Amino acid sequence: MRTVRGLRTAAAGTATAGLLATALLAMPAAAATPSPTPTPSPGTPLGTVPRTVGDARYAPGPCPRTPEPVEALGGARCGTLTVPENRAKPNGRTIRLGVAIVPALSATPKPDPIVWLAGGPGDDAVGEAKMAVDGGLNRDRDLVLMSQRGTYSAEPNLLCPNIDAFNARAVGLASGTPATERLHVEATKACRDKLAARGIDLAAYNDTESAADYEDLRAALGVKEWNLYAISYGTHLALVSMRRHPDGLRSVALDGILPPSRSGSAATWSSARQGFDGLFRACAQQPACNKRYPDLPATFDKLVRDLEAKPVTTTVTVPGQDKPVKVVLDGTALVNWMTSATHVAPQVPLALDELARGKPQRIAQQYAGGKLSPAAMGRVAHGLVYGVFCSEWTPYESEEQALRGGQEAFPSYPRPVQAQAPQLTFLRPDCEVWDVPAAPASIRDATRSDIPTLALSGGFDAQTGADNGAHVARTLDNVEVVTVPYEPHVVIATSECAQEIAVSFFDTPGSADTACLKDLKAPAFETGP
Numbered sequence: 039m040r041t042v043r044g045l046r047t048a049a050a051g052t053a054t055a056g057l058l059a060t061a062l063l064a065m066p067a068a069a070a071t072p073s074p075t076p077t078p079s080p081g082t083p084l085g086t087v088p089r090t091v092g093d094a095r096y097a098p099g100p101c102p103r104t105p106e107p108v109e110a111l112g113g114a115r116c117g118t119l120t121v122p123e124n125r126a127k128p129n130g131r132t133i134r135l136g137v138a139i140v141p142a143l144s145a146t147p148k149p150d151p152i153v154w155l156a157g158g159p160g161d162d163a164v165g166e167a168k169m170a171v172d173g174g175l176n177r178d179r180d181l182v183l184m185s186q187r188g189t190y191s192a193e194p195n196l197l198c199p200n201i202d203a204f205n206a207r208a209v210g211l212a213s214g215t216p217a218t219e220r221l222h223v224e225a226t227k228a229c230r231d232k233l234a235a236r237g238i239d240l241a242a243y244n245d246t247e248s249a250a251d252y253e254d255l256r257a258a259l260g261v262k263e264w265n266l267y268a269i270s271y272g273t274h275l276a277l278v279s280m281r282r283h284p285d286g287l288r289s290v291a292l293d294g295i296l297p298p299s300r301s302g303s304a305a306t307w308s309s310a311r312q313g314f315d316g317l318f319r320a321c322a323q324q325p326a327c328n329k330r331y332p333d334l335p336a337t338f339d340k341l342v343r344d345l346e347a348k349p350v351t352t353t354v355t356v357p358g359q360d361k362p363v364k365v366v367l368d369g370t371a372l373v374n375w376m377t378s379a380t381h382v383a384p385q386v387p388l389a390l391d392e393l394a395r396g397k398p399q400r401i402a403q404q405y406a407g408g409k410l411s412p413a414a415m416g417r418v419a420h421g422l423v424y425g426v427f428c429s430e431w432t433p434y435e436s437e438e439q440a441l442r443g444g445q446e447a448f449p450s451y452p453r454p455v456q457a458q459a460p461q462l463t464f465l466r467p468d469c470e471v472w473d474v475p476a477a478p479a480s481i482r483d484a485t486r487s488d489i490p491t492l493a494l495s496g497g498f499d500a501q502t503g504a505d506n507g508a509h510v511a512r513t514l515d516n517v518e519v520v521t522v523p524y525e526p527h528v529v530i531a532t533s534e535c536a537q538e539i540a541v542s543f544f545d546t547p548g549s550a551d552t553a554c555l556k557d558l559k560a561p562a563f564e565t566g567p
Contacts, residue, residue, distance in 0.1 A: 077260040084151060084180050084259060085115040085139040093128070094254035095120045102136025102164045102191035105417060110167040114138040119184065119255050124242040131239070135251060136191040137184045138164050140171060144178035150264050150288050151180040152544060153252065157270030157294070157528065159426045160419040162190035166269075173530040173537045175267055179544065182264070184255055186275075188243045188422035194236065196243060196421025198229035202414055209363065209406045212349055213370035213463065214454040222464045226424070227471040233421050241474045243425030245278040245298070245481065253283040263288040265544055269528045270294040270502060271426075274301060277485040277510065284489060289547035291492040291540055294499060294528045295506035299484040302435035303459035304443025306501075310373065310460050311447040313380050313500025313526070314338070320498075320524060320560040321387050327563040331387040337394055338376070339450055342369040346452045354403040356410050363410065365402040367393075369455040370463070375405045377460040380498040380526040388564045427462075428469035433476035437466060461501070488515040490547030494536060496525035518543070518550050524560050 078087040088097045101116035116138045123131045139151070154170045156163035163183040175181050188196035204225040211218045233240060256264060263286050268276035273292040280290060318334045321327040331337070346369030353362040367375075372393075379386050382404075389400045408414065444456030458464070491514050495504035507519040522529045522536045529536035535554035542551035 091257040096258035110171040134193040140181040155268035155272030188419040198420040249279040289490040303440035306459040307443040307447040309503035312503035424472040429477040491517040497523040
């Protein structure tokens with residue numbers, strides 16, 4: 039899914055700048071496959087030796103650029119990986135992917151690095167170095183971050199700031215109207231037209247090519263085997279990699295799981311149900327919260343129905359904006375807010391109570407703040423977003439199946455709300471104008487593997503529900519399924535316990551230390567007057 043931390047959201051899809059130089063984009067791939075250069079000598083720091091393997095070429099160089107300085111990259115060893123844009127076109131263009139390797143803290147690092155796979159789709163892994171380092175992943179292993187094809191520091195990047203601008207504007211529009219749909223799709227088409235005019239092969243930005251990019255990086259760096267830590271959409275890519283390129287994988291950790299075999303609007307609705315119920319249940323089990331906000335699910339359900347029938351319009355002050363921002367809260371907007379608001383769970387009961395009492399400002403400010411935040415502008419590779427969704431998701435889920443997912447998860451919601459899955463608003467008409475071929479049906483196969491795997495979920499995750507752990511475990515022979523209670527999407531970002539579990543897993547794959555789970559307690563929910 040589009041990775042959301044805090045209240046950051048990306049309705050059409052999260053790193054600022056104009057387009058990178060395009061001179062290198064037209065470089066043809068070599069007509070003849072060059073001989074591999076020697077494997078780096080033992081003891082040579084990873085990422086310091088240029089090497090060519092097949093059509094892939096790694097060259098040490100400056101670190102990839104990021105929207106803001108990233109302290110965690112201060113001592114990184116960096117470079118670029120050059121690969122074919124489309125491996126089915128051997129004499130076609132090449133693309134360049136930024137690579138940053140954060141050295142292990144240990145003086146005697148283990149030989150198998152950890153590779154960070156970012157969320158989104160469309161987020162740049164290099165910009166997430168702090169999250170990975172804060173999670174302890176470079177304690178005794180080098181940490182490898184590469185800009186997935188199309189993302190912020192890749193050449194070319196497939197950013198479309200016009201979509202981000204529309205998402206910001208859309209907070210003041212009713213969610214499901216034909217007029218809003220028309221504007222939404224127009225923004226998507228303008229993005230597509232701009233990228234196509236640059237000669238970008240839009241059909242080459244998908245999981246199959248991205249998985250091959252990471253395998254090429256492993257070979258070019260001379261790494262025998264490494265580990266993956268994948269978050270959110272990155273777990274989708276990791277599961278594809280486990281099927282297509284298993285030999286170099288020592289172990290895989292999945293955090294906020296999105297299985298390709300069930301991804302789509304219906305699964306998104308199921309995840310929302312699980313995350314909402316987890317939060318509401320925690321409130322009900324806490325005497326002060328339950329007394330102040332009895333039957334919170336019914337309150338939320340009524341608000342969705344009432345707001346869809348009669349939206350509330352208000353204005354709020356948003357940091358960084360010179361003027362008050364108009365916000366329209368309807369049922370669909372409230373569901374989308376709630377999907378992200380599980381990241382600030384202690385505030386949710388109070389915010390819903392305020393809204394029910396005619397005070398929409400808290401929710402409106404959070405909803406608008408996420409869309410207008412600098413972190414939501416010019417950082418998402420929308421070309422990769424739609425490359426994945428429109429080739430791997432929508433061709434394999436009918437409109438009827440998507441709607442049924444909403445109806446089964448939330449049967450009392452109005453049909454217009456059920457028709458727009460959280461974070462996937464107008465996905466089908468968007469994909470019609472994106473117009474890329476469907477991926478082979480095998481992209482939806484369940485991953486069958488004996489690679490040691492850790493399946494981590496958060497009990498409050500409303501974006502990739504915790505039951506996805508059990509789902510992938512059905513076909514993984516060596517998997518540990520762990521749900522960290524009271525945590526939202528991407529648990530390594532918020533939970534010290536999850537960090538301990540992850541680090542212990544890489545030490546001894548198949549035997550993660552989960553003892554910290556027994557000491558976890560629900561957050562203290564805020565109660566108003």
